[in-house]
Amino acid sequence: MIFSIARFTSVLLGFSLLVACQVPSNSEIAATRPIAPISDRPTTNPILSEVEFEQLPTAIAGRVKAKLQREIGDASLQIGRYSRETWTDGCLGLGGPAESCLAALTEGWQVEVIDTTTNKSYFYRTTLNGDSIRRSTLSHNLPPSLRDRIFQTAASSGFANSDELYVITAEPRLWNGCYGIPPEDGVCTEVGILGWRVEIGDDRQSWVYHTDNLGSEIRLNETGEDKETPRSF
Known part of the structure; x- marks a missing residue:
């Protein structure tokens, strides 16, 4: 009887150790792993359409610089940022409150001209062929x-x-x-x-x-x- 009790106790102890040493399941691991803050998680960059680069025509650059020369006098000028844009109206989005503007989308350019002496920038909006050139007075000139x-x-x-x-x-x-x-x-x-x-x-x-x-x-x-x-x- 004493042998049977000792044997039963030994078997019970072995079973307990076996249970304690079991490998936890995947769900148990996930439940105990700390979750990274949202700011630390990797993010996927959004896929945007490829930007099509267009060179500013030399004629447009010359006309814009000539217009600024007439406005500020003789200066050393250089073309800076430029981009093809679609303006909201015939006034290139720069019409005044009393100005009548053609209500039609207008293709054109935004051009930055830099006075290299003062490092001051001037932004202009033009039509596609440069027959209309207007200097921007907006608070910012983000294209x-x-x-x-x-x-x-x-x-x-x-x-x-x-x-x-x-x-x-x-x-x-x-x-x-x-x-x-x-x-x-x-x-x-x-x-x-x-x-x-x-x-x-x-x-x-x-x-x-x-x-x-x-x-x-x-x-x-x-x-x-x-x-x-x-x-x-």
Whole structure:
């Protein structure tokens, strides 16, 4: 009887050890693993249509610079950022309150001219053939085509619907190879990339993006800190 009890106790102890040493199931592992914060999870960059680059015609560049020369006098001028745009009306989106504008989409260009002596930028809007050239007096001159691509990027990332977004600030920038966003290793190529620093938002929050001029490169700046490459001509 004593032997039977001892044997039963030994079997029971062995079974207990076997249960304790079982490998946990996948569901048990998942339940005990800490979940990474949303901000730490990898995100997939939205797929945007490829930007089609078009060279600014020499004739358009010459006409825009000549117009600025007439407005500010003799100066050393250089073409900076430019892009093909579709304007909302015949006044190129720059019509005054008492001005009658053709209500039709108008193909054209946005052109930046830089006074290399003062480093001051002037933005112009033109028709496609340059027969109409108007200097912009807007608070910012972010190209509409680039604005739309930034909105699309934010919407694709799940931040907000594109029709709820608006531009808060838009500043022309000359970026280094990291687009002004400090990398973890601190190494950036010191090149000059014409682009923009753009803050967009909805009624709840805002986001800062660094881009090139056309929107082929759009990077979210999660910290708001940036480094601009000094401009030199």
